[in-house]
Amino acid sequence: MARSIAINVAANTNLPGFRGPIYPDGRFVYIPIPEREPTTTAVPTYADLLDRLDPLPFVVDDEIRQLPVHLDPEFAGYPTCSQYTYGDEHGVKAGPLSELQPGDSLYFYATLSYHEPPDSLNTGPAVDWVAPDWGAYIIGEFRVDRVFDAEACASLSETDRERLASNAHCKRDPFDAKVLVVGDSDSQLFDRAVPLSSVDSGSTANRLVTQLSNDSGKGPWWRRRLWFDEAATEQLREIVDSKQPYN
Template sequence: MARALAINVAANTNLPGVRGPIYPDGSFVYLPIPEREPIDPAAEVPTYDDLQAELSPLPFELPSESRDTSVHLDPEFAGYPCCESYTYGDEHGVKAGPISELQPGDSLFFYATLTRHEPPAEVDTAPAVEWVAPEWGAYLIGEFRVAEVLDSDACGSLSPAEKAAFASNAHYKRAEFDAKVLVRGGDESRLFDRAVPLSTPDAGATANRIVTELSNDSGAGPWWRRRLWFDTEATTRLRSITATGDDSRPIADRLDR
C-alpha cells in the first residue's frame, strides 16, 4: 500500500533571501533556491532573470545580486519554465536516506514556506480564501507520484538509460554529479495550481491538522523544516485533500468530510 513523504524545498529567507509569494486566493509562485555548486560548462541552467521572463510578474523585486544567479531547479516540474520532466535529487543524507525508502506508487510531496502578498496588477486571482496565513506559512506545492527511485548505490553507477531519464535534473548539470538519491515522478505528478496549507490560518509557525493528525510529526518546534511521513491511511486522505486543485475550503472541512 502507498505511503507518502513530504519534504521542504524552494526559495527561503536564507537562499536567495526571499520566499516565494502566495496570494490571498491560495495561488502561488514556485521559486527555486540558487545553485551553489559549479555547473557543467555544457549544461543549460537558467538564472532567476530567465525564470522571471517566463513567469507571471512577482509582487516584489528579487535581490539585485541574485537576478543573474543560476538556479538549482530541483524539484523540476514538467510545464514549469526550463523544466522537461518530473525529477528530484538530493546530496544530503538527512533527506536522501528517507527518500530512498520510497517505492513506485508512493507519493513524494514538496512543501515550501511562502510569504503572503497582494498580487501585482497584471496577475488575475480568484476570491480570497480563509486559510492563507497573515504573513508566512508552510504549504504543499506539488507531488510526485513516484515512478522510480535510485538510492546512493544506484546513483554511483547510472546506466545509460538512467542517465537519459535524469539528464534534466539539477544535480546531473553540476560539474560533479553528487546526488545520493534520485526520484522520477510519473504521469500523476504535478505542481499544484493552488497551495495546500500545512500552517493554520492564524500563524505560519502553528501546524494544522495535516501535520498533527495525519503525519508522524507532533507540530512542536520548527516542524516546517522537518520531513513529514504519512502512513497508508494518511496518504489516502492526503491525496484526497490535494486532488482538487480549486478546493478553497479550510483544511478542517476537507479532513472532516
Template sequence: MARALAINVAANTNLPGVRGPIYPDGSVVYLPIPEREPIDSAAEVPTYDDLLAELAPLPFELPGESRDTPVHLDPEFAGYPGCDSYTYGDEHGVKAGPISGLEPGDSLLFYATLTRHEPPAEVDTEPAVEWVAPGWGAYLIGEFRIDRVLDSDACRSLSAAEKAAFASNAHRKRAEFDAKVLVRGGKDSQLFGRGVPLSAPESGSTANRIVTELSNDSGNGPWWRRRLWFDTEATATLRSVTESVDSHPQRLTEWLS
C-alpha cells in the same frame, strides 16, 4: 498501499533572501533556490532572470545580485519554465535515506515556506480563502507520484539509460554529480496551482491538522523544517485534499475547520 513523504524545498529567506509568494486566493509561485555548486560547462541552467521572463510578474523584486544567478531547479516539474520532466535529486543523507525508501505509487510531496502578498495588478486571482496565514506559512506546492527511485548505490554507478532518464535534473548538471538519491515522478505528478496549507490560518509557525493529525510529526518546535511521513490511511486522505484544492478550494476550508 501508498505512503507519502513531504520535504521542504524552494526559495527561502537564506537562499536567495526571499520566500516565494502566496496570494489571498491560495495561488502560489514556485521559486527555486540558487545553484551553489559549479555547473558543467556543457549544461544549460536558467538564471532567475530567465525564469522571471516566463513566470507571471512577482509582487516583489528579487535581490539585485541574484537576478543573473543560475537556479538549482530541483524539483523540476513538467510545464514549469525550462522543464519537461518530473525529477528530484538530493545530496544530503538526512533526506536521501528516507526518500530512498519510497516505492512506485508512493508520493513524494514538496512543501515551501511562502509569504502572503497581494497579487500584482497584472495577475488575475480568485476570491480569498480563509486558510492563507498572515505573513509567512508552510504550504505543499507539488507532488510526485513515484515512478522510479535510485538509491545511493545506484547513483554511484549510473547506467547510460539512467543518465539519459535523469539528464535534466539539476544534480546531473553540476560539474560533479553529487546526488545520493534520484527520483522520477510519473504522469500523475503535478505542481499545484494553489498551495495546500500545513500552517494554521492564524500563524505560520502553528501546524494545522494535516501535520498534527495526519503526519508523524507533533507540530512542536520548527516542524516546517522537518520531514513529514504519512501512512497509507493518511496518504489517502491527503490525496483527496490535494486533488481538489485547485478546483474546489472551499472543500479544503471545510476540511480544515
C-alpha cells in the same frame, strides 16, 4: 497501499533571501533556491525563470536575478523543465526517500509569504486559509515512478544518465545525488497551495502535520521531513484532490 513523504523545498529567507509569494486566492509562485555548486553545463538564472513566470509582487535585485538556480524539484511545464525529477545529496533525506516505491507520493512544501497580487494578475475570490504573514504549504506532488538509491546513483547507466540529464544534481560537477526520484505523468505542480500551517500563524502546524504525519508540530517543524503512513496518505490525497483545507 501507498505511503508518502513531504519535504521542504524552494526559496526561503536564507536562500536567496526571500520567499515565493502566495496570494489571497491560494495561488502561489514556485521559486527555487540558488545553485551553490559548480555545474558541467549552464543552468537557468533567476532572470531566465522570472521573465517567463507571472510578474512578482515585489522587485528582485539585479544581483540575485543573475544567480544560477538549483531547479530541484523540476516539474514538467515549469520554465525550462520537461519532466518530473528530484535529487538529494543529504543522507538524512536520501535514506527515507530511497524507501519510496512506485505509486507512493512525494509531496513538496514551501514556506510562502502573503502578498496582494500585482495589478496585472487576475485572481479569484479570497480563501480563508492563507496565513497573514507567511506559512508552509504543499505546492506539488510526484506520483513515484522510479527511485534510484545511493547504490544505483553511484552506477547510473548511460541510458539513465541521459534520461535524468535535466535534473539539477546531474548537472553538478561532480554529480552528487544520493537519491533520485522520478515522478510519473500524474505528478503535478499545483495551481493552488495546500496549507500545512494554521490560518493564524505560519509557525503553528495544522492537523495535516499534527494528526496525519509523524511529526509533533513542535519547534521548526516546517524544516523537517513529514512522513505519512498508508491511512494518512489516503486522507492526504483526498484533501489534495478536493482542494479543501484541513485546518
